Amino acid sequence: MTVQQPSPEWIGRAQELAAQARELHRRASRQMQEAREARARAVKDREAAESWRREIEEDLRGRWLSAQQRAAAIAREVAELEAVREPRLTLFEKDFWHVSDPEAIASALLAAALTLSRAQMGNVQLFDPAAGGLRIVAHHRFGPDFLRHFALVRDHDHGSACGRALSEATTVHVRDAEHSAVFAAGPTRDVVLDAGVRAVRSIPLVSSAGTMIGMISVHYERPHDPDATESELLAMVAAAGARRLSRARDDADFTTR
CATH class of the missing domain: 1.20.5 (Single alpha-helices involved in coiled-coils or other helix-helix interfaces)
Structure with a gap:
């Protein structure tokens, strides 16, 4: 094949x-x-x-x-x-005249001061004779650190506006807490600045007899000098508050707690 x-x-x-x-x-x-x-x-x-x-x-x-x-x-x-x-100007309203509680009067006083000024924060202190100093009874926009530091201010505590105002029995204004000699470098200045305060005005609350009743302080977030109108309004509110607190003390013989 x-x-x-x-x-x-x-x-x-x-x-x-x-x-x-x-x-x-x-x-x-x-x-x-x-x-x-x-x-x-x-x-x-x-x-x-x-x-x-x-x-x-x-x-x-x-x-x-x-x-x-x-x-x-x-x-x-x-x-x-x-x-x-x-509350605005509750302090001056007729319906509030019968109120005798010092803390309620202090709160109304603070509300009036903040309403009539350019301040953003504030507090009212009443003088405690037993402790020999000022105690905060009303405040606005302050935290625990501030309140703890200023729990008691005596007349020899010159490192703050309220302490100096208490010692000198006169209004003390600090335009800029960061650079003021009133707030010497130290814990008080740090507490104030940490609270957002740059300016403060402390006005003593004094009775007609010259007795120290307490202190109102208004605080500003920026360096500030009040003009004549603001200063006069704050002085007027402080005087009205002092009269109300003095009358409440005389009527009830209250002792600041």
């Missing part, structure tokens, strides 16, 4: 098909590699997108929380201002 040899034409065709097959295999391999690379890029892009989404979500959450906290702080400030403005 004779085996027929493939013709040159057939061999050429077979070689051509083999070459095409190898080329298709190379293309398929390249496409598979490109697909794997594309898939890896897609995974990386998804991870980056997810990370970016989390960062944005966290940033937005932080901004929202900050906005809520700021809104709450503003609401508290407004409420505080409204609380102190609400």
Whole structure:
């Protein structure tokens, strides 16, 4: 039996098909590699997108929380201002004349002083004969550190406006607590500045007989010099408060707690 040899034409065709097959295999391999690379890029892009989404979500959450906290702080400030403005000039109203509680009178006195001045903060102290000093009985916008430091001020405590006003029995005004000799470098100045106070005016509350009843102090967030009108209004309020407190003391023979 004779085996027929493939013709040159057939061999050429077979070689051509083999070459095409190898080329298709190379293309398929390249496409598979490109697909794997594309898939890896897609995974990386998804991870980056997810990370970016989390960062944005966290940033937005932080901004929202900050906005809520700021809104709450503003609401508290407004409420505080409204609380102190609400009584306004209650001290001078007829319906308030019968009130004899010294702390209620002190609160009305402070409200009137803040209403008629440019001050943002303030306190009223009453003289405690047993302790020999001033004790805060009414205040606005002061925290525990301030109240603790000024819990009792005696007439030899010259490192503050109220202490000097008590010692000298005269109004003391500090335009800038940070640079005033009244507040010598030390804890008192630090407490005052930490409370947001830059200026303070302390006015003694003295009875017609010359007896020290207490002190009203108004505080400002910026360096400040009151004009003549503001000074006169504060002096008028202090005099009215001193008369009311003196009458309450005489009527009830109260002793400051």
